[in-house]
Structure formats: C-alpha cells, structure tokens
Amino acid sequence: MSASIELRGVCKEYLRGAATLPILEGVDMDVPAGAFQALMGPSGSGKSTLLNLIAGLDRPTRGQVTVAGTPIHGLGDGALADFRARHVGIVFQAYNLIPVLTARENVELPLLLGSLPRAERRKRAETALRIVGLEGRYDHLPRQLSGGQEQRVAIARAIVCDPDLVIADEPTGDLDKKSAEEVLLLFRKLNRELGKTIVMVTHDPAAAEAADTVRRLDKGVLQ
Amino acid sequence: MTLFRLALRNALRNKVRLTLAVAGVAVALLAFVTLRTAVGSWDSAAALARRDRLVTRQKMTFIMPLPKRYVADLRATRSASGASLVAEASFASWFGGRDPARPNAFFASYAIEGKSYFDVYDEMHVDLADVRAFEDDRSGAIVGASLARDMGWKRGDRVLLESPIYPSPDRLPFAFTVRGFYESAGRSGDEKLFLFHWERLDAALPTSQRGTIGWIVSRTPAGASTDDVAAAARTIDAMFAERETETLTQDERAFTTGFLGMASAVMDVLSILSFVVLGIQGLVLANAMGMSVRERSREYASLRSMGFSRRWVARLVLTEAALVGALGAVVGAFVAWLAVGRGLAPFFERDLSFFFPVFRVTPGTLALAVGVALVTAIASGVTPAIGTARARLTEAMRRVA
Numbered sequence: 001m002s003a004s005i006e007l008r009g010v011c012k013e014y015l016r017g018a019a020t021l022p023i024l025e026g027v028d029m030d031v032p033a034g035a036f037q038a039l040m041g042p043s044g045s046g047k048s049t050l051l052n053l054i055a056g057l058d059r060p061t062r063g064q065v066t067v068a069g070t071p072i073h074g075l076g077d078g079a080l081a082d083f084r085a086r087h088v089g090i091v092f093q094a095y096n097l098i099p100v101l102t103a104r105e106n107v108e109l110p111l112l113l114g115s116l117p118r119a120e121r122r123k124r125a126e127t128a129l130r131i132v133g134l135e136g137r138y139d140h141l142p143r144q145l146s147g148g149q150e151q152r153v154a155i156a157r158a159i160v161c162d163p164d165l166v167i168a169d170e171p172t173g174d175l176d177k178k179s180a181e182e183v184l185l186l187f188r189k190l191n192r193e194l195g196k197t198i199v200m201v202t203h204d205p206a207a208a209e210a211a212d213t214v215r216r217l218d219k220g221v222l223q
Numbered sequence: 224m225t226l227f228r229l230a231l232r233n234a235l236r237n238k239v240r241l242t243l244a245v246a247g248v249a250v251a252l253l254a255f256v257t258l259r260t261a262v263g264s265w266d267s268a269a270a271l272a273r274r275d276r277l278v279t280r281q282k283m284t285f286i287m288p289l290p291k292r293y294v295a296d297l298r299a300t301r302s303a304s305g306a307s308l309v310a311e312a313s314f315a316s317w318f319g320g321r322d323p324a325r326p327n328a329f330f331a332s333y334a335i336e337g338k339s340y341f342d343v344y345d346e347m348h349v350d351l352a353d354v355r356a357f358e359d360d361r362s363g364a365i366v367g368a369s370l371a372r373d374m375g376w377k378r379g380d381r382v383l384l385e386s387p388i389y390p391s392p393d394r395l396p397f398a399f400t401v402r403g404f405y406e407s408a409g410r411s412g413d414e415k416l417f418l419f420h421w422e423r424l425d426a427a428l429p430t431s432q433r434g435t436i437g438w439i440v441s442r443t444p445a446g447a448s449t450d451d452v453a454a455a456a457r458t459i460d461a462m463f464a465e466r467e468t469e470t471l472t473q474d475e476r477a478f479t480t481g482f483l484g485m486a487s488a489v490m491d492v493l494s495i496l497s498f499v500v501l502g503i504q505g506l507v508l509a510n511a512m513g514m515s516v517r518e519r520s521r522e523y524a525s526l527r528s529m530g531f532s533r534r535w536v537a538r539l540v541l542t543e544a545a546l547v548g549a550l551g552a553v554v555g556a557f558v559a560w561l562a563v564g565r566g567l568a569p570f571f572e573r574d575l576s577f578f579f580p581v582f583r584v585t586p587g588t589l590a591l592a593v594g595v596a597l598v599t600a601i602a603s604g605v606t607p608a609i610g611t612a613r614a615r616l617t618e619a620m621r622r623v624a
Contacts, residue, residue, distance in 0.1 A: 049617075052617050055528070057528055057616050057617055058616065058617045077532075077533065078532060081527065081530050081531065081532045081533075082530065083530075084528065084529065084530040085529065085530025085531075086530070088530075090528050090529070092525070094521075096521060096522065096525040098229070098232075098522055098525075099236075100232040100233065100235070100236050101224065101229070101232065105224045108224045109224060109229075109526070109529065110529045110530065112224065112225070112226070112531075113529070113530050113531065121224075157529075
C-alpha cells in the first residue's frame with residue numbers, strides 16, 4: 001500500500017509580530033502513489049514547510065492536504081499524531097537518533113505506539129535494519145556508527161512501521177559522496193521494491209536525480 | 224524498549240548532572256529527616272512522661288517558690304475513701320548550677336529532699352550504698368551516670384558549683400562530694416541531673432527566703448485511673464486554694480507539654496523549614512530537568528514526529544524526573560538513617576536527653592521523606608514536561624531539520 005498526495009490551494013503564513021509572512025502561496029500538487037519526487041529550491045523557498053504539511057507535522061493556513069485518502073488539514077493534534085504513526089516515516093538531515101539507544105532500540109521506538117509484543121518488535125526492528133544493510137550493527141550506539149550508517153538506521157526507523165509515505169528532508173546533506181549514494185540507492189530500493197511513496201527535499205542536483213520527478217519551489221510557489 | 228527504559232537511559236545520560244541531582248535530593252532528605260526527627264523527638268519528651276506522677280507548682284509561674292510545709296500537708300491528705308491521696312511525695316528546687324571551671328557544660332541541678340525523690344522517680348536506679356552515703360553527707364550529691372561520664376566525675380570527687388540564682392553567702396562556689404550515680408530505666412530517663420540536698424541550699428539562703436521549694440512531685444497510688452489522677456490534682460489545688468500561695472497541679476505529661484510548649488514556636492519553625500528544604504530541592508531538580516529537556520528538545524520533537532503524542536512525551540519527562548527523585552530519595556533515606564540514626568541519635572539522647580529523650584529515625588519519618596521527595600521530584604518535572612509537550616512541533620523541527 002502506498003500513498004497518493006493531493007494539495008489544493010495550500011497557503012501557509014506565519015505571523016512575525018503584527019506582520020503576516022507568506023511562506024507558501026496557493027500550492028497545488030499531486031504525487032501519485034508509489035512515486036519518488038524530489039523538491040528543490042533555494043533556501044527559504046518553503047520546501048521544508050511544504051514537507052511538514054505533507055507529513056502532518058503542521059497544518060496549512062488555507063487549502064486542503066489529502067494524504068493516502070485522508071484529509072489531514074483539519075485534524076487535531078492527537079489525530080495527526082495517529083496519522084503520522086500509521087502512514088508516515090520521516091528521515092531528517094541530522095538523523096535525530098536517540099544517542100543512548102542502540103541501533104535496534106532506535107528502530108524499535110515507533111513500534112512502541114502499537115501493541116506488538118517485545119519479541120515481535122525486536123524482530124521487526126532487525127528486519128528493517130537488514131533491509132538497510134546494517135545486520136551486525138544491531139547493538140551499536142549511534143556514536144559507534146558512521147554518518148552514512150546513522151542515516152541508514154534513521155531510514156530503518158522510518159520504514160519499520162511499514163508506512164505508505166516516506167518523507168526525507170535533506171537526507172544526504174550531512175553525508176560524504178559515497179554515503180550519500182548509498183542512501184539514495186536505498187531510497188530507490190524502498191520506492192521500487194517496496195512501493196513506498198517518497199518525497200525528498202534536497203539542495204543537491206545529484207541527489208535529485210535519484211527521484212523520478214523533480215519539482216521546484218521558489219518563493220512559496222511550486223513551479 | 225519501553226517508556227520506562229528510555230526514561231532511565233535519559234536519566235543516566237549525564238553522569239555528573241545525575242550525581243549532583245541525586246546528591247542534592249539526598250542532602251535535602253538528610254536535612255528533612257534530621258529536622259522531622261528533632262520535631263518528633265521533642266514531642267516524644269511529653270509522650271514518654273508519666274501520667275501517674277503529679278507536679279505541683281506555684282499557680283502563676285513556675286519560677287515562683289512554694290512553701291515547703293505544703294509537702295507535709297500533701298502527704299497527710301486523704302482521699303474521699305480515706306486512703307492517702309498520693310503514694311509518694313517529694314520536692315525539688317532548680318539550682319541552675321554551673322561548674323566555674325567548665326562554664327559551657329550545661330546540666331540541670333536540683334536541690335532535692337533525698338531518698339523520697341528516688342521513691343517518686345522509681346525509674347532512677349541508685350545503689351542502696353550510694354543512697355546511704357548520700358543521706359549521711361549533707362554536702363553529698365547523686366549524679367546522673369551520663370553526666371558523670373561526660374564530666375569525668377568519680378565517687379568521692381569534690382565538685383564546685385556556682386549558681387546565678389543562689390549566690391552563696393561567702394561568695395564562694397558551693398562544694399559537693401559525689402556520693403553515687405543513678406541510671407535510668409526506660410527511654411524517658413534523663414541521666415544528666417546533678418542532685419544534692421535541699422537542706423544544703425536552704426541553709427545558704429537568707430532567713431527570709433528559707434523554707435521554700437521549687438515544686439512538689441508526687442505519685443498516685445498504684446492502679447489509679449486517669450480520672451483518679453485528675454481528681455487528685457483537683458483535690459491538691461483545692462486544698463491550697465485558700466492558702467497564701469495557690470498551686471497548679473498537673474500530671475507529668477501535661478506539665479512537660481506545657482514546659483516544652485514554651486519552645487513550640489521553634490519546633491513549628493523547624494517543621495516548616497523541613498518542608499522548605501525539600502521545596503528548595505525541588506527547584507534545584509527542576510533546573511536540572513529543565514537543562515536536560517532543553518538539550519534534548521530535538522529528540523522529543525523527533526519522537527513526536529514519529530507519532531508519539533504530547534502526553535506520551537510529557538510522561539517520558541515526568542518519569543525521568545521521578546527516577547532521579549527516587550534514586551535521590553533512596554540514597555538520601557539510607558544516608559539519613561545512617562547519619563541521624565547512628566551518628567546524631569546517640570549524641571542527642573546522651574547530651575540532650577531532657578529535650579530529645581528518644582532521637583530515632585522512625586520508618587514513618589523515612590516514608591514521609593521519601594514520599595515528599597518523590598512528589599517534589601515529579602513536580603519539578605511538570606514545567607519542563609509541559610513546555611516540551613506544548614512546543615510547536617514545526618518550531619522544534621526547525622532545530623531538528
């Protein structure tokens with residue numbers, strides 16, 4: 001199962017004192033289920049804001065956001081948290097692993113939201129780590145891993161609940177070229193072999209080439 | 224992995240901070256237990272006083288004397304049934320003696336009647352030979368075993384005492400000879416008294432002041448009920464109501480409560496202070512928790528992005544605060560039990576036994592300390608927990624992404 005994404009007339013504004021600061025203006029966007037799209041654009045163009053709206057981390061000021069058939073623009077905090085737990089896996093530029101947990105425990109974390117027994121959680125975490133090529137690193141702490149390996153643990157954590165949609169915000173931004181290529185290869189594998197819908201924000205044209213489609217955002221307007 | 228294990232790992236993350244936080248809680252708990260034990264022990268002085276013993280004093284104030292002949296009148300008094308109103312009666316006067324060589328050594332010194340005093344205070348055990356030696360020597364003294372140990376006094380030693388209340392006619396200190404020691408049975412006993420003959424004091428007074436005593440102590444007949452004791456007190460006071468000096472008679476517990484009540488405000492302050500100490504500990508812990516949570520705001524935001532609710536994240540922070548508090552409480556309770564129970568208790572019970580006859584850390588005090596420390600610790604996590612849970616996810620994510 002993968003997710004389709006539909007954005008209609010999405011606007012996002014922030015208040016800065018008395019002034020209103022528009023970030024996104026009337027964005028319409030369609031991402032078919034199973035697609036791998038890259039979002040590019042200069043800093044401040046609204047890429048991360050758009051990603052946050054798709055991931056259910058924020059709500060639009062106006063407009064509609066529908067992901068996997070669920071209109072999420074009007075959901076409350078609790079419902080949005082449930083939505084993220086069931087449908088979205090997120091990969092960050094800085095990995096955001098919990099430093100005191102092993103790779104397996106980090107990957108196991110999202111499974112705490114379900115009712116799986118401990119042994120099953122462990123098994124699924126190990127499976128996710130195997131998918132990203134980290135068998136044998138289950139008990140390593142993040143500080144004992146390279147940057148590329150840490151990002152792969154983060155990807156394993158993002159997919160361990162088998163989400164429809166994987167959101168990646170500059171996933172190769174902190175990695176060397178070789179590690180970045182490995183991570184992008186992994187995203188392609190997730191997209192093509194497991195059918196995950198992937199939306200990735202990147203500054204790197206080489207990284208964007210890994211996607212099927214590249215969309216550009218400039219001053220809050222999707223090209 | 225569970226919420227508890229994650230909270231535990233977070234708590235153990237910064238060893239120095241954890242050690243300081245636990246030490247802070249432990250020290251606060253030690254102070255709390257010490258103060259609570261002192262307050263409880265103070266109350267125990269009254270609780271341990273006997274109900275079958277009566278203290279008769281001048282009605283208006285304890286420091287005014289009574290005529291000595293009241294003692295004989297009291298001994299001769301019969302109850303309605305014709306039996307003696309009291310089984311034993313004796314008296315004493317506060318001397319306020321100080322050893323001029325050791326002016327900072329505080330102990331109570333009473334001028335007493337002699338053997339009758341030990342009959343009323345039957346928990347004071349004195350060798351018969353010592354009593355005889357005391358009776359035979361008008362300058363003799365019977366000294367509490369604990370006081371004798373502290374002062375290094377032995378039988379036959381000459382002890383000089385001077386009194387700010389009763390200066391001797393020749394302006395020289397009163398000279399006494401230690402004739403024996405008493406030991407107290409039971410926890411209520413005070414082994415810090417210096418007792419000597421009332422006649423010795425009386426003889427040193429100007430003629431106009433002779434024949435007065437400080438207070439009368441008496442013991443009701445065995446088997447007397449509380450009502451009997453109260454009735455005896457009323458009878459005694461009624462007997463002296465029309466005399467030149469009116470009396471107030473109370474059972475020993477009421478008398479001790481009234482005497483200690485003069486310092487009850489100090490105890491109230493100590494009681495309040497004990498909780499203030501834990502409150503300060505809570506603020507220190509809140510600061511430590513606040514720092515920890517601020518440093519991990521990226522991680523909490525990351526957890527919420529995975530789908531963990533605000534409430535779950537708040538529980539994670541509170542659980543960590545509770546764990547730090549619990550660790551501090553356990554360490555503090557053990558240290559308090561050791562330091563107060565083994566260190567301070569012998570000192571208080573030996574040197575301050577009149578005020579703190581039973582200076583012991585009770586399980587109730589420890590349980591209260593641990594409970595209050597835990598509640599304070601959890602409360603210290605409330606502000607950081609609410610702050611983390613309420614933070615706008617996208618703002619926290621900006622620091623993340």
